[in-house]
Amino acid sequence: MTDRLVSLRLLNVTRDEEDGCEWAKSYTPCVGGEPVKPWHKALEIQPNHDVAQVIYLSEPLMTDPAMQSQLLRAMEEGYGSLPAAAGYYDLPELRDFVCQKLLIPEAAFDDGLNALLDQQPPPLTVGLQYERISGRRKPLVRSRETTQIYNLIRRA
Numbered sequence: 001m002t003d004r005l006v007s008l009r010l011l012n013v014t015r016d017e018e019d020g021c022e023w024a025k026s027y028t029p030c031v032g033g034e035p036v037k038p039w040h041k042a043l044e045i046q047p048n049h050d051v052a053q054v055i056y057l058s059e060p061l062m063t064d065p066a067m068q069s070q071l072l073r074a075m076e077e078g079y080g081s082l083p084a085a086a087g088y089y090d091l092p093e094l095r096d097f098v099c100q101k102l103l104i105p106e107a108a109f110d111d112g113l114n115a116l117l118d119q120q121p122p123p124l125t126v127g128l129q130y131e132r133i134s135g136r137r138k139p140l141v142r143s144r145e146t147t148q149i150y151n152l153i154r155r156a
Contacts, residue, residue, distance in 0.1 A: 041059050058104050078101070129152055
């Protein structure tokens with residue numbers, strides 16, 4: 001069920017660690033009150049002809065230059081809170097940070113990152129560390145001429 005909600009962009013699942021134990025934490029990028037970000041779009045539901053309920057879905061347009069600028073700013077803030085190794089940061093951890101900060105779905109982060117990497121010159125570079133690939137720490141998938149995966153990121 002969780003995987004289905006993540007693929008529908010209604011739920012994000014992050015990894016957290018406390019006292020040497022790792023666990024998964026879920027939250028929604030949607031909001032129940034007035035939208036807190038411009039990319040929250042209203043969805044009105046009226047179950048069984050009762051009082052209408054409104055939730056705001058998080059639907060950012062990641063090809064929009066203004067949204068990409070916000071994404072880059074949030075990533076810069078994330079770099080400051082994450083440990084670096086040889087200038088690279090853990091991409092899944094950065095994704096978790098940015099998605100929580102901006103209230104965007106994980107897939108939207110990946111869409112925005114792919115759009116940034118398509119720019120010439122790209123403002124970021126990505127890399128791969130094989131030991132850290134796992135299903136729980138989803139890497140970035142880039143499907144161009146060939147499909148490649150990445151789990152490290154750094155400023156260009």
